[in-house]
Amino acid sequence: MTLTHFQRYQTWYAALFLCSYIFINNTINASSNIMEAQRDGALPFMLWEPFVWEYSSAIGTLLLFPALVWLLKAKPFNWQKISHSILLYLVASIAFSLLHIGIMVAIRKLIYTVQGMQYDFGLVWFELLYEYRKDLWGFLFLIVVIKTYQYVVSQLSGEAAPITQGEDPPPAFSFDRLLVKKLGKEFIIRITEVDWLESSGNYVNLHIGTRIYPLRATMSQLITQLEPQGFCRIHRSHAIRLDAVESITPLPSGDSEIKLKTGKVLNLSRRYKEQFKGHLHSFPAHI
The missing domain is CATH 2.40.50.1020 (LytTr DNA-binding domain)
Incomplete structure (x- = not known):
């Protein structure tokens, strides 16, 4: 693969890398849930459920990824106004988490309904806090990935x-x-x-x-x-x-x-x- 070819299709390569990474990571998470449950005895869930939980989260992340790229372009972190930027990105992380939760819960409810089952999100305030803890880390990780990728591409292409x-x-x-x-x-x-x-x-x-x-x-x-x-x-x-x-x-x-x-x-x-x-x-x- 030549550099010119990569430059022309770098968006597609970036999307392929992101989808592959998230798919592999969430597949490992789902299989780990199953293996840990089997080690403790009988499974408290159907074999397909952990995959629904993980893949619904993955879909939510992928759908929100373009918005995160836009945020970094439209509102880059300003070290001269660091308090303003921290507040802006904190609000953005909360919005990211709420949208991510909304997407994955909607997907789960749809699949469970098709299976003739009911999906229970749990105690709302506790689950929101629990999910935000994970989404905040994911939000920061994706920012680092985007900035690192942009830096590498700029160094390669000039x-x-x-x-x-x-x-x-x-x-x-x-x-x-x-x-x-x-x-x-x-x-x-x-x-x-x-x-x-x-x-x-x-x-x-x-x-x-x-x-x-x-x-x-x-x-x-x-x-x-x-x-x-x-x-x-x-x-x-x-x-x-x-x-x-x-x-x-x-x-x-x-x-x-x-x-x-x-x-x-x-x-x-x-x-x-x-x-x-x-x-x-x-x-x-x-x-």
């Missing part, structure tokens, strides 16, 4: 930043070089080496041949800065350097396909077609 004149450039500054930090080293690349841009959340991925470098910016901000250097937006999520275009193929739908010299094929949305034509006329040397 992260780009504009090289500008001065420490506080104006909002509409322009630049022609990027500083890429990767595995403790720094590289300088030119904007003219970038083939196309891909929006990815709070980042824009810069594609240079088979390499991908994330730059912390939005597509709207970045394309405004790079248009004077021959870049043009062709889709809500994509932009290209006109010099990198090899051919344009109209489609029956009204969209078009743009093939780059690297062989990459991107969609030219009808929404951006007139804008694209205008850029071609403005940069005749790029046709």
Whole structure:
């Protein structure tokens, strides 16, 4: 598996790793419950029950995981306002626990009902406290996993930043070089080496041949800065350097396909077609 392949599908790999880990961990927990009960004598439950308990908890965790990723992006821990951040994450952990409990109890009740049985959650306040104790640890563990994963990915793939004149450039500054930090080293690349841009959340991925470098910016901000250097937006999520275009193929739908010299094929949305034509006329040397 190449680094480029991993970068393209890292979300799927991360999801596969998380699902596998939780499934294996909860399977071990369920089988441990059965083995401990057998060691003490007759089973006080059906063989399938521990798996329902554990897998319902796993499903709840997986469903809430995207919300936790969003929290870390939208409200990163601020060490300058540590008391505020601690309070925010404490409230978030309580919400996480309540939602997790709600999901797993609903799943358990549904399965028990199908089996013609009744699920008893127990003494509510005690069980909520008991579950929160476990969920708080799980909440913190997932945060550590997410941050560690993001750090490892950033070190492997590198992260780009504009090289500008001065420490506080104006909002509409322009630049022609990027500083890429990767595995403790720094590289300088030119904007003219970038083939196309891909929006990815709070980042824009810069594609240079088979390499991908994330730059912390939005597509709207970045394309405004790079248009004077021959870049043009062709889709809500994509932009290209006109010099990198090899051919344009109209489609029956009204969209078009743009093939780059690297062989990459991107969609030219009808929404951006007139804008694209205008850029071609403005940069005749790029046709």
